Amino acid sequence: MRKYLLLGIVAFTIAIYLTNASWLAEKRAREPTLISHRGVYQNFDRTNLGRDDCTAIRVFEPEHEYLENTIASMQAAFDAGADIVEIDVHPTTDGEFAVFHDWTLDCRTEGKGITRDHPMQYLKTLDIGYGYTPDGGKSYPFRGKGMGLMPTLEEVYRQFPDKRFLVNIKSNRPQEAVLLDQYLKKRHLPPRGPLMVYGGEKVMEKIRELRPDAWGFSRESVRQCTYRYLMLGWTGYVPAACRKGAVVAPNTWQWALWGWPNRFMQRMEDAGGLVMELDFAGRGRGMHGIYKTEELEFLPADYTGALWVEKIEVIGPYAKTKFTSGE
Numbered sequence: 001m002r003k004y005l006l007l008g009i010v011a012f013t014i015a016i017y018l019t020n021a022s023w024l025a026e027k028r029a030r031e032p033t034l035i036s037h038r039g040v041y042q043n044f045d046r047t048n049l050g051r052d053d054c055t056a057i058r059v060f061e062p063e064h065e066y067l068e069n070t071i072a073s074m075q076a077a078f079d080a081g082a083d084i085v086e087i088d089v090h091p092t093t094d095g096e097f098a099v100f101h102d103w104t105l106d107c108r109t110e111g112k113g114i115t116r117d118h119p120m121q122y123l124k125t126l127d128i129g130y131g132y133t134p135d136g137g138k139s140y141p142f143r144g145k146g147m148g149l150m151p152t153l154e155e156v157y158r159q160f161p162d163k164r165f166l167v168n169i170k171s172n173r174p175q176e177a178v179l180l181d182q183y184l185k186k187r188h189l190p191p192r193g194p195l196m197v198y199g200g201e202k203v204m205e206k207i208r209e210l211r212p213d214a215w216g217f218s219r220e221s222v223r224q225c226t227y228r229y230l231m232l233g234w235t236g237y238v239p240a241a242c243r244k245g246a247v248v249a250p251n252t253w254q255w256a257l258w259g260w261p262n263r264f265m266q267r268m269e270d271a272g273g274l275v276m277e278l279d280f281a282g283r284g285r286g287m288h289g290i291y292k293t294e295e296l297e298f299l300p301a302d303y304t305g306a307l308w309v310e311k312i313e314v315i316g317p318y319a320k321t322k323f324t325s326g327e
Contacts (some may be wrong), residue, residue, distance in 0.1 A: 016234050025262035030304040032323050033274065035166060036082035036312035037289050038101065041068030042132060042142075043311065046288075054107035056131040062141050064313065067129055069099050070149045071159055078163060081316030082309070084196065086166040089153050091179050096120035097153035100128070103170060107131050109146075116171075123150050154187050161191040169207075172200025181210040198246070215272070217246035225273070233258035236267065244272040249305070251277065251298050265305050275305030293318045 018024065044058040066073040074085045088101045098120055105111035109126040128149050129142025156165065169176055184195065194213040198204070201220040208214065221241045226248065228239035247268045254260045259267060265275050277299065278289060289310040290296060303323055309315045
């Protein structure tokens with residue numbers, strides 16, 4: 001009896017191994033997808049950074065001329081190798097969607113109050129470079145240079161009809177998903193492929209209802225995807241939360257992902273999921289995108305997932321030399 005039990009255990013172990021053996025995965029000729037967070041932007045000190053702290057007063061000495069979420073910033077990101085640019089949107093009182101990161105205007109601009117409480121006509125008059133200072137207020141290198149540079153979502157899509165954008169809905173109100181859906185349908189946007197979007201779980205539930213073809217995720221869907229895959233991935237099962245959404249693979253516990261790297265990424269790709277590499281090196285709160293080239297050294301040369309990139313101007317050119325197409 002023990003002999004048969006042992007043989008059963010051995011057979012079961014071998015079956016799990018073969019089901020999740022990365023070296024048995026199909027080789028797919030593809031380079032990583034680079035997602036540029038905010039486009040090319042002014043980097044800032046994240047030490048003890050709070051959720052609602054103003055980052056414009058924490059920027060380092062400028063290394064370039066670009067401001068986040070502007071047309072020029074997006075163009076620079078694509079020029080540096082970005083496949084997708086992440087942008088932030090807010091509905092306005094006159095039926096537009098403003099592309100701007102902050103919930104309020106006070107940090108980056110000379111304006112006051114909540115961003116979405118104003119019409120786009122007013123937001124277009126603001127200087128989005130007004131509040132940037134690298135030296136505690138001694139100098140403001142971008143003041144006067146950001147006048148009228150806050151774009152609408154339509155302007156972004158029209159400027160880059162052949163490019164992809166990941167839209168961040170800044171509130172968790174389901175009605176905002178309705179407004180965005182109506183806005184895009186009226187203007188026949190996006191011009192290329194399905195909508196790519198992320199936000200809070202409540203707003204994403206509504207997006208999934210309104211746009212079944214949309215690709216999107218929330219923190220909750222990422223969490224559910226990860227936990228359920230850790231429990232059941234050994235069978236080859238891909239949880240529903242992973243399908244047509246993001247699958248986060250922080251660099252500190254990839255060993256726990258069944259089939260990592262090739263079998264894991266193949267499964268997620270077949271399910272419409274996009275594996276995203278993040279850095280989990282304790283830089284402030286939670287997980288962060290890739291800033292430095294050395295943060296990519298743990299990845300195989302034939303990695304085919306996505307990279308959430310903070311400094312696309314550095315990572316983009318480097319990634320083109322590090323990663324091969326797998327051919």
